[in-house]
Amino acid sequence: MNAITQQVKLVEHQQLALQDPDWVKWSLIAIAVGFIGLFICLPLGLVIVKAFSKGVAAYVEALAEPDTLAAIRLSLLIAAVTVPLNTVFGVAAAWAITRFDFNGKSLLTTLIDLPFSVSPVISGLIFVLLFGAEGWFGDWLMAHDVKIIFATPGIILATLFITFPFVARQLIPLMQEMGNQEEEAALSLGASGWRTFWSVTLPNIKWALLYGVLLCNARAMGEFGAVSVVSGHIRGLTNTLPLHVEVNYNEYNIVGAFAGASILAALAIVTLILKTVLEWQQNRR
């Protein structure tokens, strides 16, 4: 009997050793929830409140303004061009890094992260230095009447640069972990390289790929810094949605600014929901 009580006490003691006291547990939860509430939920809520501060009619009016519509159209165009391109680039880079051995492979892997590690302002300035009026190709572009900086092509280039890592970053660890035996098996069964990619590789990476595409898209629509440098802020022409929000805000057009911001916020929420769904799908397989 005595031995059993001792055993029970021992077990209780072990559980205590593994578990923090209640006050630690609850204060940690309170800090986490408080932080999220104060710094994430409250601002997001305020965006909505501000956007509707002068009524639904004013909100709709702000969104229906031609400059706002132009900004939304431009942001959609940028995403429509850059996301497919970076999907292809990302898959190609991940394929090269995980399936081949070559000199400079680790350098390439590091370079993929470069857009994440430099300030977006620098990303924008690179393109100004290359294609701007004073830039390397400036004279040639001027002579041939090609406009890149302060025009849509410049915004696309800057966004491509900024969003390049998302797809590759998602795929590389997964493809490394999977190895290439399934692909070798497909080839040994007589499949072509192309067929192997579509029938074997792609189904295995599809959730990670979609996840990468989703993040890439969110950033392509939301990028501010690099795009701000190359865009020139021409109303109705080169203002993307984030730039449009800033211009309105600087002109004390609060409803206009927050109406635009509410669209970006909605995009963020949709992205998060889709991301959760994709992660759930990925874990299920």
Place this chain on the structure above:
Amino acid sequence: MSILLSNISKKFGAFAALDNINLEIPEGELVALLGPSGCGKTTLLRIIAGLERADQGRVLISGQDRTHHDVSQRGIGFVFQHYALFRHMTVFENVAFGLRVKPRKDRPSNDVITKKVHALLELVQLDWLHDRYPDQLSGGQRQRIALARALAVEPSVLLLDEPFGALDASVRKDLRQWLRNLHHDLNVTSIFVTHDQEEAMEVASQVVVLNHGRIEQQGSPSAIYDQPANAFVSGFIGQTNVFDLEHHDTEWLQAAGLSTLHQQGKIVHVRPHDIVIEKSSAGSDAFVILKDWQHLGALIRIELVKSEANRPSASVYAEMPNEQFKRLQLHKGDKVDLRIRHAHWFH
């Protein structure tokens, strides 16, 4: 189909994985490539398959030079060590894959594919699993599905990389016998890689022993066991006692019946079952002591040491049937007489 490898060499950086391999495999054989890890056996198998390119040398399959053919053009079936089943496809689709990817003019109709896949799944006795996914199968089941998938394209050569390596001991035993029977029924030239000599001896009709990227010996299992070409093969295939005559005193070996008059080399290998032990008669000058023994099922392994108490010496192992050992009524520490029935000499 027969396979001919001539002068195959392969380097990974400075490391020579394969060094001038020449090998002929006649049609219909079941060949084991046997060797310790890192000996180049898997590389050789992958070169035959076309998954790897040799730095030099040629690969001929049924007399045709396939050195520069891609893996998809070689007409081989490859079973991977970890099976490499397509994880997003059902068992049925896995087996059907090789038929579905054929060029349109060679591709069988859906009905033919369905029939053929079910026939293959019946061959490997797993038709009842046809709608499962690979992660719902056991290791042995995956192995057999991988085999069915490789057989679906009617390969002229079947290549298997460590086919039993990742399986439980009991499953492995069953599958070995099963593979042997399957080969007997299909009679497709097959090569499998293994590091397990017991497996090679049990399954293969021909064994190729590799070490450090070279072929040490090729022959039937019994030829390799009974006439090992060198000390490495002798030591790798089964247990053996090694006596280095330059460092051992030969006196007691002579007393045990080993003729050292006509020395045929410096090293003697004696299999444990080639050592006979008898209880020492009273006046015998035997100097071997029974130290310990272990039960190996039907056999007893007996550990013997020389009796010079002041000099520790390596143990000698002998094996004999259980019954016979009981009849001898030996105890630990008893002096015994040795007789060496057969020995292999190496330089």
